[in-house]
Amino acid sequence: MHASLFGQFLLREELITEAELRDANRDLRLRNKSLGELAIDSNLLSPRQVAELNREQRTTDLRLGELAVSRGLLSEEELECLIILQKATQVSLGRVLVDRGAIAASELDALELRYSDESKLARKLCENALLSLPQAESIQLCLNELIKGLQRICRQVVSVNSIQQEGRLQKKLPYIVLQKVSGPRTFHFGMAVPAEQVQRISSSLSGEPESEGFIPVAAMERFSDIVVKNACEKLKSEDTPYLAEKPKAFFIGDHLPAYKEMVGVHMLTDDGGFDAVFFSH
Structure with a gap:
């Protein structure tokens, strides 16, 4: 389930406003750090190195961490630790909306389940349409x-x-x-x-x-x-x-x-x- 797209579902259902979604997405980006930002915070990469990797990443299929390993800037073990840290500190959009009082905590699980079911159906319909x-x-x-x-x-x-x-x-x-x-x-x-x-x-x-x-x-x-x-x-x-x-x-x-x-x-x-x-x- 694309948790970030959960906000568009809530907006369509008129359960939140555009302003509430915009503010929550802003908070989400501030709270959920990229792997490059975590590498800087952990003193594993410099801001300049991350900026260079970001530029190179725009034209390749490799993720920033994979690029850093291929360039000898990170070890496999360091990358694994950063990925674990990123997952452990990740916050969902639903949780941010609850924290901001836009939706009730008691309703979050049911809303996420509804969104997940609708997303699976839409994805299946799109896959079938593409194949034809x-x-x-x-x-x-x-x-x-x-x-x-x-x-x-x-x-x-x-x-x-x-x-x-x-x-x-x-x-x-x-x-x-x-x-x-x-x-x-x-x-x-x-x-x-x-x-x-x-x-x-x-x-x-x-x-x-x-x-x-x-x-x-x-x-x-x-x-x-x-x-x-x-x-x-x-x-x-x-x-x-x-x-x-x-x-x-x-x-x-x-x-x-x-x-x-x-x-x-x-x-x-x-x-x-x-x-x-x-x-x-």
Whole structure:
């Protein structure tokens, strides 16, 4: 169960407010330290070493601890101790909401069970929907890399919430970036992301605080490039490689054109939702 996504379930059920969820997520990030932060606190890594590992981690499948071990910065035993410490000090979103008085302690177990049952059903429906698609492997790889990218770079919990296979996905979207992939089966992959999510991605990539008032197009295109190029590596063909072309950004208010072979995937994060799109050339 993605415990952090429990907040979106409570929000949908109108059991908490957006402000309560936002404040609880802020507390959760402060209380649940990353492995790099714990390594600094334990004097096993310096802030500079963690910053360098974080930068390198953005373009690899390895976790920060695995990278540190491969670079000789941590031993296997030290990494194991840090993982145990991280698990022992982890606090759930439900517990934070109880501590803040947003939900009653007596209701927490029943609500988490309801959420768990709904999540299992939704996950099964999405898995079946993906398997029925013509380019299921390509779509799944792109989605996996998108999820891993948000987890590594933004420290977000992410899941596939629903899948819509229609040609009528034309709608007004907040911000869109599309990227063409050329290869044995040419396709496009893209994201329709709210301004708040763009700001978070930009801040996570740059290490700078979020800055309101503009949309950091370059950061969104850079993030898309990381996701799609990692997927291309896993889509390698012996005869013809998959190559990601330069991402193309669409500004606020633009419309995504309808295509016959389009798949819309709604992604859910601990901060809200956004759309991923996939369609044949």
